[in-house]
Amino acid sequence: MTINPEKFKALLEAKKAQVKADLALAQESTKPVELDQTMVGRLSRMDALQQQQMALASERRRHQELQKIEHALKRMEAGEYGYCIKCDEEIAEKRLEFDPAILTCISCSTS
Numbered sequence: 777m778t779i780n781p782e783k784f785k786a787l788l789e790a791k792k793a794q795v796k797a798d799l800a801l802a803q804e805s806t807k808p809v810e811l812d813q814t815m816v817g818r819l820s821r822m823d824a825l826q827q828q829q830m831a832l833a834s835e836r837r838r839h840q841e842l843q844k845i846e847h848a849l850k851r852m853e854a855g856e857y858g859y860c861i862k863c864d865e866e867i868a869e870k871r872l873e874f875d876p877a878i879l880t881c882i883s884c885s886t887s
C-alpha cells in the first residue's frame with residue numbers, strides 16, 4: 777500500500793464528527809411542523825412542510841454518509857482500506873483525499 781492509513785483515518789474521523797454535528801443541528805428543523813406556533817405568519821404550512829421534507833432528505837443523506845464512513849473505518853481495521861471493492865486495485869490517493877470513504881477506483885466508478 778502506498779497511502780498512509782493514519783492520515784486517512786484522521787480524515788475519516790474528522791468527517792464523521794462533522795456529519796454527526798450536522799445531524800444534531802438538523803434535528804431542530806425536522807421537528808413536527810404544527811408544534812411551532814412562531815412559524816405562523818412568517819411561513820405558510822406548505823412552505824414549512826416543504827422545508828421539513830428538504831431537511832429530512834438531507835438528514836437521510838447524512839446517515840448514508842455516516843454509514844459509508846463507518847464502513848471505510850471497518851475496512852481500514854481489516855487492512856482493506858484504499859483498495860477498490862470491485863477490481864482490488866489501489867485507489868488513487870487524490871481520489872481518497874477528495875472522498876476518504878470512497879470504495880471504488882476511478883475506472884470502476886464509471887462502469
Ligand SMILES: [Zn+2]
Nearest residue numbers: 860863881884
Ligand atoms: Zn476498480
